Amino acid sequence: MVQKYVAYVDEAGDEGFGKLGGASPTAQSKWFALGAMIVSDTENRDLPLWRDSIMQDFPKKKSRDLHFRELKHEQRVHVCSILAGETRRGMHRRIKQNNPA
Numbered sequence: 001m002v003q004k005y006v007a008y009v010d011e012a013g014d015e016g017f018g019k020l021g022g023a024s025p026t027a028q029s030k031w032f033a034l035g036a037m038i039v040s041d042t043e044n045r046d047l048p049l050w051r052d053s054i055m056q057d058f059p060k061k062k063s064r065d066l067h068f069r070e071l072k073h074e075q076r077v078h079v080c081s082i083l084a085g086e087t088r089r090g091m092h093r094r095i096k097q098n099n100p101a
Contacts, residue, residue, distance in 0.1 A: 011032065054083075066079070
């Protein structure tokens with residue numbers, strides 16, 4: 001039987017097509033991060049259960065959406081440790097961009 005997988009990919013930061021990392025608060029970041037979580041077809045069906053389990057730890061949250069930018073560091077670590085316990089496949093890359101000027 002052929003095993004199927006699903007990859008969920010997300011990015012954060014800036015692709016570096018503009019002015020990089022100056023002193024201005026509107027300057028682009030020098031960092032670009034790319035992450036993915038790869039799950040089997042069976043695990044993919046369990047993702048809503050994983051989400052619901054994680055969201056139980058955030059009772060004040062009104063929606064079922066979870067955005068890391070809205071979490072404190074300790075909360076981010078907590079969510080990552082739960083996901084790491086559920087699956088062992090994942091990847092991430094953090095790229096420091098050089099100023100092309």
